[in-house]
Amino acid sequence: MQELQFSYRMRLDFSEPAAKHQFTLRMFPKTDARQQIMECEVKLEPECNLSKGEDTFGNRYLYGEISQEHTCFSVEVFGRAAVDRKDVFLWREDEINRYRYPSRYTKTGEKLRTYFAKVKKESGKTGYAFAKDLMDQLYRDIQYRQGVTTISTTAEEALIQKQGVCQDYAHIMIALCRLEGIAARYVVGMMLGEGYSHAWVEVCTDGVWHGIDPTNRRLVDENYIKISHGRDYQDCIVNRGVFLGGGIQTQTVKVEVKQIERGA
Amino acid sequence: MDLLDNAENINKLLARYGVKFGIYKNNTFQEQLFPFDAIPRVIEKEEFSYLEKGLKQRVKALNLFLKDIYHKKRIVKDQVIPKDFIFASSGYMPECEEIDPVKDIYTHISGIDLVKGKDGNWYVLEDNLRVPSGASYPMIARELCRRSSPLTFQKNQIEDNRNYANLLRKVLDYVNVEGHTAILTPGRYNAAYFEHSYLAEQTGAHLVNGHELIVEDEKLYFVDYRGKKERIGALYRRISDEYLDPMHFNPESLIGIPHIFDVYRKGNVALLNAPGNGIADDKGIYYFVPKMIQYYLKEEPILHNAPTYLPFYKEDMKYVLENFDRLVLKDVAEAGGYGVVFGDKMTKQQKEDFIGLLKNEPRRFIAQEVIDFQDLDIQEGMEVVARKADLRAFVLMAEEPFVWKSGLTRFSRNPDSFIVNSSQGGGFKDTWVLSH
Helix, strand or coil, X not given: XXXXXXXXXXXXXXXXXXXXXXXXXXXXXXXXXXXXXXXXXXXXXXXXXXEEEECCCCCEEEEEEECCCEEEEEEEEEEEEEECCCCEECCCHHHHHHHCCCCHHHCCCHHHHHHHHHHHHHHCCCHHHHHHHHHHXXXXXXXXXXXXXXXXCCHHHHHHHCEECHHHHHHHHHHHHXXXXXXXXXXXXXXXXXXXXXXXXXXXXXXXXXXXXXXXXXXXXXXXXXXXEECCHHHHCCEXXXXXXXXCEEEEEEEEEEECCCCC | CHHHHCHHHHHHXXXXXXXXXXXXXCCEEEEEECCEEEEEEEECHHHHHHHHHHHHHHHHHHHHXXXXXXXXXXXXXXXXXXXXXXXXXXXXXXXXXXXXXXXXXXXXXXXXXXXXXXXXXEEEEEEECCCCXXXXXXXXXXXXXXXXXXXXXXXXXXXXXXCHHHHHHHHHHHHCCCCEEEEECCCCCCCCHHHHHHHXXXXXXXXXXXXXXXXXXXXXXXXXXXXXXXXXXXXXXXXXHHHHCCCCCCCCCCXXXXXXXXXXXXXXXXXECCXXXXXXXXXXXXXXXXXXXXXXXXXXXXXXXXXXXXXCXXXXXXXXXXXXXXXXXXXXXXXXXXXXEEHHHCCHHHHHHHHHHHHHCXXXXXXXXXXXXXXXXXXXXXXXXXXXXXXXXXXXXXXCEEECXXXXXXXXCCCCCCCCCHHHCCEEEEEEEECC
């Protein structure tokens, strides 16, 4: 187990004033069997009234409206977490059904199907062992590259390009696991270090959710803090917003996760 | 009969009132008139009361099914419906899990499509439980027919169908949690805009678009042009689930209302119909509706489905392959007459490709016997010709389901076509239910 200090800063700059800005934020890590959130604070600017919600996937969100004109919207979430290496047990058998079939981003096309057949034949394994082989194979076949895919790229499209970012790795991995009949879900979270938010995958085999990070070819360990999960990207969008005006918007995200030295 | 002599006038009036049907295809929007044929479909009193019983039973079971699917899922646990058919369906929305709609009603307004076979039996072809449209067309047509030919309606004993607005109002009031009632339209470019405005006018509900509704303090409000706010307690929304709330569903929706789903989940507004209903009118689930009736109501189904096969089951797949040329195949993900192919209308190549697809994705298709349904007479110029027609019956639900004593009869204008959908350019008739 290790203790981590995290901060997630998101800032939206508008070239022209925006008003009637309604938003929903899903950026709050939650305590589960693997991670304990010991402290979590939110700072929002401009200030406004917030309502709380929890969606069907168990993610918590805050929502509200900034009615006055503003040119910047910023959210900071920071806190401390104690994170373990262990996997999370499934507590309700039927909750996995929603993660077993193709969703918007993970629809199976010809490319996914042939790729799946190839990997399956080479691996010859099933369950978690197969998922790990998938991770290895994807890491070899897909090139990490920013700017070639967008937030609306599907698993099929990304696989055809053989390039993409963590969102694409995760979608492809999920689509392939589901073809094998393994329940798989999309996870958004933070990783030790500085940078952007991250996306990975959880697969459920033998009643246990295992975290797998195909982008880094790494099993999820105590360096990962999970924020949300869902069927695919759309269920985990960190910031959804609708507003009037605003002109051109620029979003900046800065995530920082540090180890807390014992005794410090 | 002077009603028929007035057919042209009635069509002119319908055009003036804006009875149109917009079709959005290949990225262009075309609005076309929805041609009215003055020869009514007539249904005898006894025959209709049989339909009525069957329709009520069917909708009751569908409503119980929806509650079950979004809560305990007994019907899946008891293996009446394989779970693939629920969870792989695009109509199943996990977001609706554990939500209790006001008074447990999901199917406030159902449009059940039926045909009458040449064998004299009625068959249900489809259940439409999301936003079925069409009631307004026979309503206004009846109104105009009565005006142009009052004698016809004095001489014949016909159930008055102009009460649809009252029935709808009753349902809206029954589920209203507190406040006003409104009909939400995506706007005048929607295929059924005429209907939205007509129903609003007839029921006395506000006709609103997404921009006029706001969420505040976890409640829904209508803001009028002066900025005055009124609470909305029941919203008959004529937009699909996907566009309802950009904060929960399609983030790009511009016609939805941010956070309305939160208000709904807290029970602070009734939405008609309930979100998530798509699972019950999925073409794959259709096969199981008679089984639902037995399962939930412990009754034998009164109305029959068209004989349907699920290639998902091995023995059905075998049957489908052996009888391919006789059957009609439907893609479960499509609607509005799209994704429907007839086995005997395919070229050899098309057939081979299709069978390949079918074997790859057996759950994606259902196969049905082609029902040789009865023709109805329609006027074409000076002649009377026979064309295929179906009936969309409307079932509304308050304490109990009730059936509107009329319905939308749609016909195909193409003599060789069995597809009568308005989005495919068909016409409509009034439906007379006799009262004696």
